Structure formats: C-alpha cells, structure tokens
C-alpha cells in the first residue's frame with residue numbers, strides 16, 4: 257500500500273470491498289458468450305423492465321439536463337407526501353436507499369459509539385458503520401432472521417443506531433408488524449431504529465403492515481424505501497427515508513445537495529402512482545417464487561422461505577456451483593460474505609429465466625447437497 261494510504265484510518269483500510277452481482281456484459285466478455293443468452297438473477301432486480309410511465313417521464317426530463325436537479329426534490333416529495341401522508345420535512349431523498357442508509361450512519365455515528373445489526377443482515381449496514389469508524393455489534397441470527405430480543409438486549413449506553421431489514425436481504429426472512437412494534441416499544445428513544453423496507457411492496461396481503469403511522473409515536477424511527485426493487489428502477493438510483501422532521505433535518509444537512517439527479521426524480525414521480533405495474537411485479541414474483549421453491553425442493557435442496565424477490569438455496573460448495581452456473585450462462589449470487597458459505601442467493605426472474613436457472617442447477621449441483 258502506498259504511504260498516503262497507510263495514513264488512512266485503520267477502520268477504512270479494514271473495509272472488505274462490496275462485491276456486487278456480476279453484470280451480464282462482464283460474463284459475456286469473459287466467457288465469449290452472447291449477452292442476450294445470459295440469465296442474471298444476481299441483484300434482486302425487477303425482471304419486468306421499467307414502468308412505461310417512468311420511461312416517458314424520464315425521456316421528457318432529458319430535455320432539461322443542462323440544469324442542476326431540484327436539490328430539494330419538490331415534485332418527488334409532493335408525490336411521496338400524497339402517497340404516504342407525511343410532511344415535506346419528514347423526507348430525505350437518496351441516490352438509492354443505500355445513500356440514505358449511509359446518511360443515517362454519517363449523521364449519528366462517529367468513532368467511540370456503536371450500531372447494532374444482525375448476523376446475515378444487509379451488507380450496507382456493516383459498510384456504513386465501518387466507514388465512519390464506529391463500532392459494530394452483530395447479534396446472532398434466529399433461523400437466519402433477526403432475533404429482535406437479542407438485538408434489543410445488545411443495545412449499550414454508547415449505541416446510536418439499530419439496523420433492521422424487513423424482509424432481510426440476503427435471507428428473505430420476515431418480521432411481523434406486531435413484532436416490530438413490540439421492538440420499537442422496547443428500544444430507548446435516544447437510539448435511532450432504521451427500518452429498511454426495500455422489499456415491502458412484494459409482501460403478500462396477509463403479511464402487510466403499515467409502519468408509517470408509527471413515525472408519530474416513535475421519533476427515533478427511520479423508515480427507508482427504494483425504487484430499485486419492485487419499482488424496477490435499480491439503475492436510476494433513487495430511494496428515500498421517512499423520519500421525524502428533526503431527524504430528517506440533520507440527515508439533510510449531511511446529504512450532498514444534488515444527490516438525486518433530475519432524471520431519477522422524474523422517473524420516480526411518474527411510477528410512484530403506478531399501482532398496476534406494482535401489482536404485476538408482485539404477481540410475477542409470487543408465481544416465480546412458487547415455481548423456484550418447487551424446483552429446488554424437487555432437486556432435494558434446502559431453501560430459506562423468503563418474502564422478497566429472491567431466495568437462498570443450499571448447494572454445498574457454493575463457490576463451485578456458482579462458477580459452474582456461470583459456465584451455463586446463469587449468474588446468481590454467492591453469499592459467503594454473509595457467513596453463508598454453502599448457500600446461493602437467487603433472484604426471481606421471468607418464467608423462462610427461472611426455468612433456465614433450475615435446469616442449469618440440476619446439471620451442476622453436487623449429489624452431496626441433495627438430501628433425498
């Protein structure tokens with residue numbers, strides 16, 4: 257490492273790089289494959305393609321691209337206020353919800369204080385905590401999900417944030433609204449609770465809960481949502497947080513003034529009202545999930561029941577199976593970095609993509625991983 261880098265804080269030098277899902281183009285380049293024949297089920301993207309309403313609005317917004325975006329995101333905030341019944345001062349917009357998660361960390365953490373998250377929780381929590389030099393407290397998982405009692409018990413005097421993903425990525429595990437509410441009541445009000453609901457639009461009717469009214473009761477609650485998953489706009493990078501106005505105000509001071517670009521603001525406004533697209537996304541995901549679970553079960557493989565648009569399947573030597581699937585033109589996600597070395601995370605695709613994955617998996621999965 258060069259001298260200048262040796263001077264970087266130890267907590268920065270200790271960060272393990274985030275490994276994103278492999279782009280289809282990269283695999284095509286590396287293996288001399290036709291990109292069109294590659295199936296990518298590696299980043300929990302919506303397989304439907306973007307909402308046509310978003311596309312129209314974004315094309316129109318291109319005309320104004322010489323101007324800086326509205327740094328206050330007026331139109332998008334108005335749309336969010338109408339949709340969620342919150343005040344303008346309760347909204348923080350982000351360049352993806354990852355940006356918002358990092359903003360929470362930069363606003364409330366520093367060296368010498370701590371944040372709590374669960375084992376197998378979303379990788380951006382440890383990254384955000386470490387990048388500001390704070391201490392992390394990782395609680396043990398319960399059936400691969402968050403153990404809320406353990407998390408509440410892990411809160412110390414120096415704890416400033418607890419991160420919860422519901423459903424969680426990569427495990428797809430889910431906490432009921434009643435359990436979350438019980439947790440919020442148990443947490444001291446001086447501790448920020450980040451409730452990351454990136455996949456909430458995928459929840460089936462019987463699982464749905466509405467966290468937004470909780471903001472009135474819990475000034476320490478920060479809800480994060482994204483346009484990257486069910487809204488099908490992952491490449492656009494737009495997400496947001498809803499919080500108490502005092503919390504949102506602090507976060508907005510830390511935020512880069514133009515963190516959400518103008519095309520992204522226009523696309524998000526246009527599709528926020530597109531309930532038809534959301535419903536279609538949810539239906540295709542539910543059908544695909546059922547088929548995938550049937551398929552891996554028929555192969556004799558274990559899986560973790562998931563409420564997201566992805567699930568984890570136990571394949572034994574996951575790095576090998578991952579590499580073998582790549583050779584079949586199928587990209588999934590190994591989750592060794594999440595302390596799950598025997599598992600692969602697979603996003604739900606369109607029907608033909610799911611079938612491609614299942615037949616490729618059947619061809620490469622070792623007999624030792626099958627329990628029937």
Ligand SMILES: *Cc1c(COP(=O)(O)O)cnc(C)c1O
Pocket residue numbers: 300351352353354355378421423424425452454481482483484485490493494495
């Ligand atoms: C995908 C994901 C996000 C959203 O990321 P964006 O930055 O909005 O694309 C946030 N939280 C979890 C748990 C996720 O899986």
